[in-house]
Amino acid sequence: MILRAIILSLALLGSGAARAQTAPVWTPVEGEALIGDLPMARGGVLPGTRIHYRTLGEPVRGADGRVTNAVLLLHGTGGTGAQFLSPQFASELFGPGQPLDVTRHYIIMPDNLGHGGSSKPSDGLRAAFPEYGYAEMVEAQRRLLVDALGVDRLRLILGTSMGCMHIFVWGTTHPDFADALMPMACQPTAIVGRNRLWRTMLKDAIRSDPAWAGGDYQTQPVQGLRAAVDLLLLAGSAPVAMQRDLPTPEAVDGWLDGQMERRLPALDANDLWFQVNASWDYDPSADLERMMAPTTWINSADDFINPPELGLAEGFAPRIANGTYRLIPNSPDGKGHGTHTWATSWKDDLIALLARSEP
Numbered sequence: 001m002i003l004r005a006i007i008l009s010l011a012l013l014g015s016g017a018a019r020a021q022t023a024p025v026w027t028p029v030e031g032e033a034l035i036g037d038l039p040m041a042r043g044g045v046l047p048g049t050r051i052h053y054r055t056l057g058e059p060v061r062g063a064d065g066r067v068t069n070a071v072l073l074l075h076g077t078g079g080t081g082a083q084f085l086s087p088q089f090a091s092e093l094f095g096p097g098q099p100l101d102v103t104r105h106y107i108i109m110p111d112n113l114g115h116g117g118s119s120k121p122s123d124g125l126r127a128a129f130p131e132y133g134y135a136e137m138v139e140a141q142r143r144l145l146v147d148a149l150g151v152d153r154l155r156l157i158l159g160t161s162m163g164c165m166h167i168f169v170w171g172t173t174h175p176d177f178a179d180a181l182m183p184m185a186c187q188p189t190a191i192v193g194r195n196r197l198w199r200t201m202l203k204d205a206i207r208s209d210p211a212w213a214g215g216d217y218q219t220q221p222v223q224g225l226r227a228a229v230d231l232l233l234l235a236g237s238a239p240v241a242m243q244r245d246l247p248t249p250e251a252v253d254g255w256l257d258g259q260m261e262r263r264l265p266a267l268d269a270n271d272l273w274f275q276v277n278a279s280w281d282y283d284p285s286a287d288l289e290r291m292m293a294p295t296t297w298i299n300s301a302d303d304f305i306n307p308p309e310l311g312l313a314e315g316f317a318p319r320i321a322n323g324t325y326r327l328i329p330n331s332p333d334g335k336g337h338g339t340h341t342w343a344t345s346w347k348d349d350l351i352a353l354l355a356r357s358e359p
Contacts (some may be wrong), residue, residue: 026085026094026102028054028109031116033148035140041281044130049133051118051144053110054081056094057102059151068359070106070151072141072178074163075338076185077275078232080116081109083160092343099350100156108149112162113140114274121270127215129274134162138169138311142177154178157352160340161185161305169283171291180357181295182350184340185303187312190283195305198235199276202228206269221269228272229263235304238336288319294357295320296349300328300339324353 031053038049057214073084075214084090084107093100100107111118113132118140121129145151151275159167164186171181191199209224211217216316233256246252297320299306306312308327328334328345339345 006186024091024095026056026090028056028085028107030054031123031353033144035143035147038113038132038136040130040132040136042131044319046119046130046132048119049113049140050117050119051110051113051140051148052081052145053108053149054085055109056107057105059106059149061141066153067106067149068153068155069104070108070145070149070154071100071158072145072154073107073109074141074157074159074166075109075112075115075258075277076161076163078115078272079162079258080111082111082116083156084109086346088339088342092347093350099347099354105155106151108145108151110141110144112166113137114271114278121215121274122268126270127273129270130268131277131280132274133278134166134169135173135281137278138166138173141170142174152177155359156180156182156357157182158182158350161337164340165279165282165284168288168291169282171293171295172284172287174256175289175290175292178293179313179359180353181291181293182298182353183295183336184298184346185300187299187310188288188316189285189312191279194307198231199279202231202272202276205231206273209269215270217269220264220267222264225267225269225272226260228267229260233259236337237304238302238334238338240302240330240332241334241336244332279334285316288316289321292322295323296353296354297323297325298328298340298346298349299325300334300336301330301344302334303337305337305338324349 033051033053035049035051038046060069061215062068075081075083086238096101113136114120154177157167157170164183167181167183170177205227206221206224209221211219212219212224246255301308313325326349328339335342
């Protein structure tokens with residue numbers, strides 16, 4: 001997922017609304033961890049860094065006192081850990097006998113640095129917030145686990161979009177931390193080409209709005225944010241499904257109006273700029289051979305952000321030891337980049353990964 005806005009908009013297409021009416025409600029335990037001062041690669045230190053998190057289930061400790069059943073779920077750009085409580089995800093995975101049954105697993109869902117209830121520019125620093133990258137975001141996750149929750153080993157890391165990229169950072173910098181890895185909707189290489197282009201266009205739209213005022217705006221720079229939402233909706237779109245579900249000009253225009261009405265009030269321009277900018281340091285491609293944990297990497301064929309015609313996965317996948325790669329084919333019910341949030345598309349892959357990575 002690139003943004004929670006994308007996931008929510010895609011949920012309006014297809015069968016999600018009907019299923020949501022009967023889905024169980026998952027009520028996590030929420031907490032905040034103070035993980036100390038966080039140095040940034042581009043300079044500066046974020047003092048007193050705060051990470052908000054949600055958990056389901058209880059930790060189980062082995063004879064040595066170490067937690068044995070922890071699962072880390074990593075959200076996409078602009079999202080929060082709450083996205084994993086959506087029916088199309090949680091109702092397929094967290095219930096009795098399901099792959100991540102919360103009676104057997106300790107599920108940890110952080111709001112990553114710069115997102116949700118964690119430390120972020122809109123808390124007060126605004127554009128003076130130190131520029132963070134994926135290395136700092138993963139370090140914040142590590143401190144949350146080890147220092148705050150007492151977890152020094154994970155049964156599984158599952159991540160979507162930005163969370164997918166974070167998994168490749170985890171796998172190449174902390175190869176022994178997890179028993180299994182499931183990255184979905186990303187590539188393990190630097191963000192260039194069209195993927196960087198639309199992100200740069202989004203950042204430029206925000207900061208070129210006259211209301212930006214150097215980041216010290218009194219009201220949100222709505223002109224820039226409207227352009228940002230336009231780009232986000234395109235990046236997360238599923239073309240075949242949209243052609244079916246928005247069959248007239250009036251349907252398209254009405255849908256877009258509704259998206260703007262819902263999305264704009266929830267956005268902060270500084271937060272969004274930093275969130276999209278955070279991928280500046282991402283490129284694990286040189287170290288893929290360091291990934292030792294059993295890995296199932298999944299992309300979808302209708303993903304605007306990670307188009308399969310680039311052929312990147314074919315070159316990278318063979319370099320991942322114990323790795324399996326699958327491309328979910330395009331279909332009329334496709335979810336585009338948001339396929340990662342619809343667990344029915346890859347639930348069997350998760351079951352197989354957990355089986356082959358059993359400690």
